[in-house]
Amino acid sequence: MPHNMTRIGRRAFVLSLGASAGAGMFAMASKSRRGSDDQEDQDRLTRDKPRDFSVNGDASLRERAAAKGLLYGAAAREQVLTSNPDFASAFARECGILVPENELKWQGIRPRFDRFNFKRADELADFARDHDMLYRGHTLVWHKALPAWFKEKVNSKNAEKILTDHIKTVAKHYAGKMHSWDVVNEAIEVADKRPDGLRKAPWLNLLGPDYIDIAFRAAAEADPKALLVYNENQLEHYNKPRNEAKRTQVLKLLERLKSKGVPVQALGMQSHLGSKPLGSQGKKLRQFVKEVADLGLKIIVTEMDVSEKLPWDVAARDRQVAAIYEEYLSIVLDEPATIAVMTWGLSDRYTWISKRIQRQDGASVRPLPLDAQLERKLAWNAIARAFDHAPQR
Numbered sequence: 001m002p003h004n005m006t007r008i009g010r011r012a013f014v015l016s017l018g019a020s021a022g023a024g025m026f027a028m029a030s031k032s033r034r035g036s037d038d039q040e041d042q043d044r045l046t047r048d049k050p051r052d053f054s055v056n057g058d059a060s061l062r063e064r065a066a067a068k069g070l071l072y073g074a075a076a077r078e079q080v081l082t083s084n085p086d087f088a089s090a091f092a093r094e095c096g097i098l099v100p101e102n103e104l105k106w107q108g109i110r111p112r113f114d115r116f117n118f119k120r121a122d123e124l125a126d127f128a129r130d131h132d133m134l135y136r137g138h139t140l141v142w143h144k145a146l147p148a149w150f151k152e153k154v155n156s157k158n159a160e161k162i163l164t165d166h167i168k169t170v171a172k173h174y175a176g177k178m179h180s181w182d183v184v185n186e187a188i189e190v191a192d193k194r195p196d197g198l199r200k201a202p203w204l205n206l207l208g209p210d211y212i213d214i215a216f217r218a219a220a221e222a223d224p225k226a227l228l229v230y231n232e233n234q235l236e237h238y239n240k241p242r243n244e245a246k247r248t249q250v251l252k253l254l255e256r257l258k259s260k261g262v263p264v265q266a267l268g269m270q271s272h273l274g275s276k277p278l279g280s281q282g283k284k285l286r287q288f289v290k291e292v293a294d295l296g297l298k299i300i301v302t303e304m305d306v307s308e309k310l311p312w313d314v315a316a317r318d319r320q321v322a323a324i325y326e327e328y329l330s331i332v333l334d335e336p337a338t339i340a341v342m343t344w345g346l347s348d349r350y351t352w353i354s355k356r357i358q359r360q361d362g363a364s365v366r367p368l369p370l371d372a373q374l375e376r377k378l379a380w381n382a383i384a385r386a387f388d389h390a391p392q393r
């Protein structure tokens with residue numbers, strides 16, 4: 001685009017690209033502007049100009065992903081799947097893989113120090129098996145969702161044994177049946193200011209940085225068939241130096257683990273996205289997933305949803321959410337190392353975002369592919385389009 005074009009002229013040019021220009025519009029708009037102006041115009045573009053989110057046929061997300069050698073699935077809560085048959089059948093139709101939203105966390109599976117309760121996670125495993133779906137585990141090590149007894153029972157003398165026993169008990173219970181395990185979740189926090197970027201988490205305090213190695217080795221021993229994943233949040237945010245630092249520290253951690261022969265096999269990118277398009281920042285995402293792949297690791301989008309507080313009407317909000325889904329997934333799925341996409345829930349009726357975001361207009365949040373009535377939304381179309389356009393695996 002010519003440098004001397006006026007602002008209005010440039011805007012008219014961008015708008016005249018038309019609805020079918022798709023994700024390319026973001027790139028086009030951002031090349032022509034600078035800074036926050038850029039961002040505002042991108043947002044307005046999505047709101048004012050209906051984009052083309054059309055898809056061919058009505059094959060499910062599961063089928064579209066499978067057609068490319070990919071997996072699509074979602075997180076679900078046992079209570080919801082077993083109490084709402086309509087939701088359960090929508091889930092079975094759309095998903096090729098299921099991950100328990102909370103049931104495998106320490107709090108969910110180990111109510112007392114000396115008692116494991118596999119009931120709810122087993123029911124989800126049965127649901128997956130009965131509907132010919134894969135099952136994935138989340139998560140063996142996390143600084144959150146620790147049971148109340150944890151502080152009282154665990155100390156630096158017994159921590160290694162408690163951690164390895166826990167991992168072996170849980171991973172062995174599902175051995176051979178798990179597609180993948182999030183072995184360690186959210187271990188990096190640059191705000192904690194350690195040179196290695198590690199979060200000042202309970203396991204770090206108890207065992208030092210080796211807790212990560214210990215966890216992966218125990219998981220590999222307990223279930224040699226499951227793909228072992230390091231799962232992390234906020235790798236997807238591209239405009240803050242803190243997120244840049246986080247990506248750098250995650251890459252360094254993965255490199256360190258690989259060089260020590262720790263059996264980490266994939267990076268999970270949680271992908272809880274906000275309402276801002278990536279625009280010209282998309283190239284950084286492309287670069288990051290390439291660097292992860294160059295380490296010999298697979299990539300899974302593990303917890304995707306898109307939340308926004310935009311003061312717009314529902315149709316415009318849905319268009320924005322869909323645009324964010326398609327823009328993000330089209331980049332991540334371009335990388336052949338990416339093998340699966342999971343959303344953190346399937347329907348807006350059941351989403352953790354409803355507790356996280358208070359909208360000023362009191363309207364409900366709409367971060368997922370199906371609406372609260374289980375109808376497909378534009379976000380569904382956007383994911384479908386991303387699979388349809390993804391290179392074959």
Ligand code: XIL
Pocket residue numbers: 101102185233270303352
């Ligand atoms: C969330 C669940 O969705 C909520 O139901 C629960 O109250 C808190 O945890 N990153 C993760 C997930 O790795 O385990 C979190 O799940 C969402 C953020």
